[in-house]
Amino acid sequence: MDMAIAPPDLEPASTRPGLFRTRLLPYALVIPSVAVIGGILAFPLGMLIWLSLQHYGLRELIQHQGDWVGLGNYGAILVDPLFHQVIVRTLLFTFACVALTVVLSTLVALLLQRVSRVVRVIVMSSLVFVWATPVIVSVDIWQWMFDYEFGIINYLLTQLHVGNFIHHNWFDNPLQGWSVLVVVVVWGAIPFVTITVFAGLLQVPSDLVDAAQVDGAGPWQSFRYVTAPMLKPIFLIVICLSTIWDFGVFNQPYVLLNQRPSADYYTIAIYSYRESFGVTQYGLGASIAVLMVIVLVIVTLFYVRETLKLAEIQ
Amino acid sequence: MIAREAAQGVRAGRVRAATRTAAAATRSWRRVRQLAYDVTGLAVAVVMLFPIYWMVATAFKPGVDILRLEPKWFPNPITFQNFQDAIERPFFLDDVRNSLVIVGVMLVLALLIAFLAAVATARFGFKGRNAYLVMIIGVQMVPLNALIIPLYLMLDRVGQTDALAGVIAVYLAVVLPFMVWTLRGFVANIPAELEESAMIDGCTRVGAFFRITFPLVGPGLVATAIFGFIQAWNEYIVAYVLLSSPNNQTLTVWLASFTTNHGPQWGPLMAAATLTGLPVVAFFLVLQRYLAGGLTAGAVKG
Numbered sequence: 001m002d003m004a005i006a007p008p009d010l011e012p013a014s015t016r017p018g019l020f021r022t023r024l025l026p027y028a029l030v031i032p033s034v035a036v037i038g039g040i041l042a043f044p045l046g047m048l049i050w051l052s053l054q055h056y057g058l059r060e061l062i063q064h065q066g067d068w069v070g071l072g073n074y075g076a077i078l079v080d081p082l083f084h085q086v087i088v089r090t091l092l093f094t095f096a097c098v099a100l101t102v103v104l105s106t107l108v109a110l111l112l113q114r115v116s117r118v119v120r121v122i123v124m125s126s127l128v129f130v131w132a133t134p135v136i137v138s139v140d141i142w143q144w145m146f147d148y149e150f151g152i153i154n155y156l157l158t159q160l161h162v163g164n165f166i167h168h169n170w171f172d173n174p175l176q177g178w179s180v181l182v183v184v185v186v187w188g189a190i191p192f193v194t195i196t197v198f199a200g201l202l203q204v205p206s207d208l209v210d211a212a213q214v215d216g217a218g219p220w221q222s223f224r225y226v227t228a229p230m231l232k233p234i235f236l237i238v239i240c241l242s243t244i245w246d247f248g249v250f251n252q253p254y255v256l257l258n259q260r261p262s263a264d265y266y267t268i269a270i271y272s273y274r275e276s277f278g279v280t281q282y283g284l285g286a287s288i289a290v291l292m293v294i295v296l297v298i299v300t301l302f303y304v305r306e307t308l309k310l311a312e313i314q
Numbered sequence: 315m316i317a318r319e320a321a322q323g324v325r326a327g328r329v330r331a332a333t334r335t336a337a338a339a340t341r342s343w344r345r346v347r348q349l350a351y352d353v354t355g356l357a358v359a360v361v362m363l364f365p366i367y368w369m370v371a372t373a374f375k376p377g378v379d380i381l382r383l384e385p386k387w388f389p390n391p392i393t394f395q396n397f398q399d400a401i402e403r404p405f406f407l408d409d410v411r412n413s414l415v416i417v418g419v420m421l422v423l424a425l426l427i428a429f430l431a432a433v434a435t436a437r438f439g440f441k442g443r444n445a446y447l448v449m450i451i452g453v454q455m456v457p458l459n460a461l462i463i464p465l466y467l468m469l470d471r472v473g474q475t476d477a478l479a480g481v482i483a484v485y486l487a488v489v490l491p492f493m494v495w496t497l498r499g500f501v502a503n504i505p506a507e508l509e510e511s512a513m514i515d516g517c518t519r520v521g522a523f524f525r526i527t528f529p530l531v532g533p534g535l536v537a538t539a540i541f542g543f544i545q546a547w548n549e550y551i552v553a554y555v556l557l558s559s560p561n562n563q564t565l566t567v568w569l570a571s572f573t574t575n576h577g578p579q580w581g582p583l584m585a586a587a588t589l590t591g592l593p594v595v596a597f598f599l600v601l602q603r604y605l606a607g608g609l610t611a612g613a614v615k616g
Contacts, residue, residue, distance in 0.1 A: 028447060029434035032427045033490055040487035041453050044464035051464060078555065108358055115355040116348065126359040130364055132598035133547035137591040141369045144580050152368060152385050166383075189366070248457035251550050255570045269459040276463045277555065289460040296457065313411040 035266040044229035052287035058280040066283060073287035082263060083271070083288070087295065090247060090268045093178060094299075098239060100186045102207045105193035105238075110223070112198050124195075131191035139255045142184045146170050171257065174264040184252050189245070193238050200234035201227070233310050247296055366591075373397065373585040380581050396585035403582070407569040408561045415552075416564060417546045420485045423537055424493055424542050427486075433495035433527075437506065439586055450491045458488060462555050469556065476558045484552050489542040496541070499535030501527065540601050547594055565590050 016017050052073055077083050092118070112120055130138075141217030171177040204227055212222040228235075250269040255267050256257040272292060276285025372380055374389035400406065435443055465484060466475060474480035486574050504527055512522035553564040560568075569590050572583050 023440075026434040026438035026440040026443070029430040029438075033431040033494055034446070034449075036427060036487050037449070037453055040465070040483055041456060041461065044461045044468060045456060047464035047468065047600070050462060051467070061467070061470070111351060111355055111358065112350045114348075116352055119352045119355040119359075122395055123355050123359045126362040128598060129595060130362050132544065132595045133366060133591050134566060134594060136548070136550050136570050137369070137587040138365070140569065140572070140583055140587045141365045143578075144584060145365060145368060146373065147578070147580070150381050150383065150385070150580070154604075155383070187362070190362070244455065244457060248459045250459050255550075259570065265353055269457075271462070273462065273551075273555075277466075280464055282467065286463050289463060292459050293457065296455075300455065 048286050048289055051283055052290045054283045056281075056283035056286070059279070061280070061282065069283070073284050074291070076284065077287055077291065082266075085263075086266045086268055086271045087291075089178075089266075090249075091295075091299075093182065093267065094243060094246040096182050097185045097189065097249075098242045100182065101189040101193055101242055102235070102239060104186065105168055105190050108190065108194045109197040109201055112194070127191035127194055129255055130188065131195075133188070135188065135251050136255060138188055139184060140250055142187075143256055146180055171265075177257075177265060178240070179254055181256065184256065185246060185249060189242060193242065195232060196238055197231065199230045204230045233307065236303050236307045236310070240300050240307070243299055243303070244296060247299065248292070268295075327343045327589050328483055350512045358537070369587055369591075370586045372580060373588045375581065377581055395538050397589070399579075399582040400586035403568075403572075403586070405563070405568060406586075409563050409565050411559075412478060412562060413547060413565040415458035416482055416485065417543055419478075420546055421487070421542050423482075424486050424489050425539060428490055428493035428497050428538065429531070429535070431494045432501045433491075433523075436498045436501035450494050453491045459551060462551060465552070466555055476562055476563065480556050480559075481553055481564070484556070485546045485549065488549075489545050493538040493542060496538050497531070500531050500537075504530045509567060536601055540597060543597055544594055 003260045028167070039306050051066070053068065053070060054060070055069045055072070056066040060066045112123060115123065133141075145151050148154065148167055148169040154168050157163065157165040168181050208230075209222050212226045217225065248269050249267050250273065253261055253265045254265055254270055254273075256303065261270060268288065272288035274285075275288060276282045371387075371389050374392045374394075375386065376391065376393045376395065379386050379389070431446075434440070435447060469475050469480040469483075474483075508526050508530075509519075509522040513519060514528050517525060531584075548566065550566045550570060554567050554570070557563045557567065560571075563571075569586055572586060
């Protein structure tokens with residue numbers, strides 16, 4: 001008798017509080033992160049859009065009250081010839097950096113597969129060193145190496161008879177200055193991309209490559225038709241991330257030009273910063289930032305779509 | 315008969331000799347190719363490392379050896395004067411302390427919050443879980459540079475500009491999404507059966523969690539801590555915009571202002587750069603095993 005009654009009594013008593021707890025527990029665990037990310041990333045993103053629709057200068061900052069101007073800021077920015085220059089320049093810079101980074105990193109990753117073990121450890125350690133170097137530190141190093149008077153680059157180029165680079169100032173000519181910036185950014189970006197691509201290469205079964213070679217494929221063909229397609233997801237992620245990072249570049253040009261870059265060295269991020277904090281036009285700066293996000297979304301949409309397509313196939 | 319056998323023997327010998335020389339040729343060609351690969355690899359390592367070597371070498375050179383048209387490849391004699399100059403610069407020690415406080419407080423909070431969220435998404439199915447994960451991934455796409463203006467105005471309104479708390483909050487939000495994502499992979503990798511069997515053996519749910527899951531997640535916590543450390547230690551623009559007074563700034567802001575305030579004094583600047591990079595490189599080198607394994611574990615397993 002007792003036994004018959006006991007189980008139904010016991011069951012709800014033991015599971016109901018447990019059920020209640022597990023139902024609310026995950027939400028309790030997630031709430032802190034939602035609060036932080038929502039409050040400090042999502043809310044400012046909304047505020048950015050709202051701000052871009054206001055005239056918001058120093059007076060408005062003190063009064064905590066902007067003047068609604070609708071799309072006025074966007075109108076002003078879109079007819080500004082400097083904005084066109086800056087956006088084209090930033091896109092070209094991004095393209096050059098991403099292309100060079102991915103090509104060079106892939107070559108180094110393929111090389112890593114072929115070198116002996118000791119050399120692989122040496123190359124890997126050098127990559128880790130560069131990876132761990134803070135951006136500001138690396139900018140200072142390159143600034144010193146490209147110094148017009150005592151920089152080692154000018155000395156080496158003169159010694160190698162590339163030309164007379166004694167007292168050559170790389171930043172007089174913006175095209176040369178931007179080339180230096182590409183070198184700085186690509187040097188810093190190679191470790192992450194190389195290590196990621198190398199990790200991907202390790203997952204390509206070697207019998208597939210061997211089979212292709214038995215069938216008469218040369219090194220380029222076996223890379224093009226066997227290895228590269230298998231690495232596609234990794235390439236997509238790496239290109240997408242590099243595009244986001246390089247398009248928003250701020251530190252390298254800003255610090256390399258001693259925190260006073262001329263308009264020739266504006267990237268879109270520096271331009272937005274200058275409009276907001278340099279001439280205290282926060283509304284205008286915010287609208288530039290919004291346009292920057294929009295361009296970025298358009299550029300990266302392609303990669304995201306391709307990645308989703310791959311995910312659906314698998 | 316004998317002649318034929320002899321002829322065959324000679325022919326076979328010739329064929330064998332031919333294959334032997336061919337094999338030797340392939341082998342030596344392979345050796346040459348391997349040598350070429352290794353030399354190229356070493357050249358890559360030299361090119362990548364040279365800027366870092368040049369920073370350290372310059373930091374140890376006396377001023378007269380730095381400002382030479384024909385550079386000295388090795389620091390000889392060695393001096394520590396540049397390091398002393400860098401450390402004695404105003405606000406160096408203040409800014410080291412600020413960097414340590416910001417990174418330390420941020421890491422403790424981030425690991426705690428990220429771990430809770432990782433457990434929730436790896437161990438429980440709940441309504442809104444997918445939406446949450448999509449948010450975690452999507453938020454990483456937003457460039458931080460674009461948010462500087464509203465962040466500044468928002469923190470300005472609550473009086474947290476030029477205060478470490480504001481910077482800590484921003485860094486926390488920046489590193490959290492990646493940390494949650496990576497830790498989630500680690501927690502998901504630990505079979506829930508382990509916890510269940512501990513509970514059968516008499517552990518409470520919380521007890522099983524702390525005795526079984528928590529120790530196994532250790533490497534994941536280390537990996538994400540390294541990531542957070544590097545992100546926060548190296549960050550520049552947020553600290554530059556938010557922290558205005560020199561005794562409140564971080565080490566990267568101090569380093570970036572080195573040249574503008576005093577003109578390029580390369581020796582002390584390179585010494586300062588070496589000091590700024592040192593903690594990160596040390597942290598990274600000691601724990602990189604965890605990082606490499608950790609990143610892939612977090613990314614691959616779902």
